[in-house]
Amino acid sequence: MKLLYEQSVLEAPTFFAQLGDCQPFKSGTLQPHHLKDVDALLVRSTTAVTPELLSQADKLQFVGTATAGTNHVDKTYLAENDIRFVSAAGCNAEAVAEYVISVLVIMALKNGWQLTDKKVGVLGAGHVGTALSRKLDALGVAYRLCDPPLEQAGDARVFHPLDALMECDVISLHVPLVEEGPYSTRNLFGAERLANLNRSQLLINACRGEVVDNQALLELFKQGWDGNVVLDVWDKEPDIELGLLPYVKLATAHIAGHTLEGKVRGTAMLYQALCQHLGVEETLTLSGILPEPDLPTLDIRQAKTLEQALQAAVLPVYDARADDRQFRDRVTGPEAFNYIRRHYAIRREFAAAQLCTGNSPFSEAIYRLGFNQA
Numbered sequence: 001m002k003l004l005y006e007q008s009v010l011e012a013p014t015f016f017a018q019l020g021d022c023q024p025f026k027s028g029t030l031q032p033h034h035l036k037d038v039d040a041l042l043v044r045s046t047t048a049v050t051p052e053l054l055s056q057a058d059k060l061q062f063v064g065t066a067t068a069g070t071n072h073v074d075k076t077y078l079a080e081n082d083i084r085f086v087s088a089a090g091c092n093a094e095a096v097a098e099y100v101i102s103v104l105v106i107m108a109l110k111n112g113w114q115l116t117d118k119k120v121g122v123l124g125a126g127h128v129g130t131a132l133s134r135k136l137d138a139l140g141v142a143y144r145l146c147d148p149p150l151e152q153a154g155d156a157r158v159f160h161p162l163d164a165l166m167e168c169d170v171i172s173l174h175v176p177l178v179e180e181g182p183y184s185t186r187n188l189f190g191a192e193r194l195a196n197l198n199r200s201q202l203l204i205n206a207c208r209g210e211v212v213d214n215q216a217l218l219e220l221f222k223q224g225w226d227g228n229v230v231l232d233v234w235d236k237e238p239d240i241e242l243g244l245l246p247y248v249k250l251a252t253a254h255i256a257g258h259t260l261e262g263k264v265r266g267t268a269m270l271y272q273a274l275c276q277h278l279g280v281e282e283t284l285t286l287s288g289i290l291p292e293p294d295l296p297t298l299d300i301r302q303a304k305t306l307e308q309a310l311q312a313a314v315l316p317v318y319d320a321r322a323d324d325r326q327f328r329d330r331v332t333g334p335e336a337f338n339y340i341r342r343h344y345a346i347r348r349e350f351a352a353a354q355l356c357t358g359n360s361p362f363s364e365a366i367y368r369l370g371f372n373q374a
């Protein structure tokens with residue numbers, strides 16, 4: 001079997017070398033002729049799997065993306081050509097939820113917020129939205145979910161219309177990029193909706209850049225609108241609107257899902273799916289592949305408030321301000337955007353850290369966020 005994998009599919013050789021001839025390619029370099037004689041193709045979101053790319057793929061039977069989002073893949077074309085398609089649904093939900101928690105802790109620190117006074121609107125209650133809602137439950141922070149497709153499918157949770165989400169203090173976006181149909185998400189946050197946000201609200205986009213109209217957002221900022229916006233994802237990546245940088249509160253390079261665990265989990269999910277597809281036994285698991293974390297033992301014993309406990313626990317593991325600083329320092333254009341993403345430092349999930357709580361009244365909340373006992 002011949003398999004091609006995008007170099008950024010972390011640990012691909014570890015998982016796939018035993019299954020056949022396994023060759024890497026660099027993002028942005030794959031050409032149609034490279035797919036001749038190839039049986040399986042593994043990508044991340046940086047390779048668009050289009051009919052043109054696959055025009056010379058004479059043997060392709062399996063395409064996998066080690067990501068949650070699938071908008072870079074022409075799924076209809078794959079189905080029509082009897083090519084099995086697998087994504088890594090949920091592989092990085094924990095990572096994105098942790099990104100949002102880090103943002104909330106930073107905003108609380110900056111603005112003197114008490115998080116339990118805030119209400120969070122979660123748009124999209126799939127893997128990420130659910131992981132985030134569990135963390136908010138852990139902290140006693142109220143939230144509203146909006147997910148019309150799930151609501152219509154009979155999901156038993158309580159859902160709210162998008163207009164009700166607009167009343168929340170924080171609105172966090174976790175929908176796929178859907179181009180058309182009743183639940184289209186492209187430019188869901190356009191000029192009108194954005195202008196309705198007041199200066200005390202916070203909008204976080206860590207799903208797909210195109211869900212927020214970036215040009216409309218820039219126009220509003222230029223006209224003096226001073227809403228709080230945090231962007232991890234951008235319209236037209238990697239050629240993003242740099243003019244937004246002075247205005248947004250935190251800016252990162254589409255790295256919300258980039259924990260080591262999230263990436264390797266994504267690769268492992270494709271490995272399981274390919275083994276099943278080929279009818280071969282799985283011989284590798286995720287545990288044993290992840291290195292020991294290099295994190296200090298965290299200590300929340302001195303914390304007098306929930307916010308202090310969160311600062312002591314969350315920020316040493318993941319502080320989105322560090323990614324924001326690096327991004328602002330380095331992003332000069334598309335190449336720099338890609339470079340920052342390719343060279344992103346190893347980030348671990350909360351579960352990799354050990355926490356010392358003593359008799360802290362916040363210990364249950366912090367453990368429920370995903371931390372482990374020292």
Ligand SMILES: NC(=O)C1=CN([C@@H]2O[C@H](COP(=O)(O)OP(=O)(O)OC[C@H]3O[C@@H](n4cnc5c(N)ncnc54)[C@H](O)[C@@H]3O)[C@@H](O)[C@H]2O)C=CC1
Nearest residue numbers: 068069124126127128147149174175176183206207256257
């Ligand atoms: N910034 C990053 O690094 C990452 C970004 N993502 C993005 O976040 C998206 C969500 O990820 P998951 O939760 O894992 O996906 P998911 O597929 O589990 O959940 C998405 C949810 O959005 C809902 N939805 C679809 N259209 C909607 C609409 N118009 N209004 C409200 N809800 C709607 C769906 O019903 C579904 O429940 C991914 O599609 C991907 O684009 C995901 C992981 C990492």
Ligand SMILES: O=C(O)C(=O)[C@H](O)COP(=O)(O)O
Nearest residue numbers: 044045046067068069257258
């Ligand atoms: O899983 C998704 O969806 C994402 O957005 C990924 O975190 C994106 O990672 P790359 O594939 O662009 O490295």
